[in-house]
Amino acid sequence: MLAVNYTTLRDNMKTYMDKITDDYETMIVTRKDNKNVVIISEESYNNMMENIYVMGNKYNYDWLMESKAQLENGMASVHDLPEVEADE
Template sequence: MLAVNYTNLRDNMKTYMDKVTDDYETMIVLRKNNKNVVMISEESYNNLMENIYVMGNKENYDWLMKGKAQLENGQYSVHELSEVEDNE
């Protein structure tokens, strides 16, 4: 996680925004009176919101935990994918 003050961020905005988006860095922008801001990419934000939604739904959560337990107990199977011809 990166931490940068507001002035440094303003002077190097593109560089820091590229780090956040290209390197999946989370950045804390330090401000006076501890009114800090966290900067993440839109992709990371969308992923976070989706995880909150999925994990916030009890049925989804239970289904995921059941699948995880099955995997951990070796209750899974491997399937080969077959190729489909373009003209089929």
């Protein structure tokens, strides 16, 4: 996690935004009076929101944990999928 003050961020905005998106970094922007903000990429945000949704619903969570246990216990199988033509 990166921490940078507002002035440094403002002077190097592109560099920091590239680091956040390219390296999946999280950045804390420090401000006066402890009114800090956190910057993350849109991809990281979307992933976080999806995880909150899946883990926040008991039925989804239970299904996911059951699937994980099946995989860990060797109860998974691999199947070849048929090729699909682009115009189908």
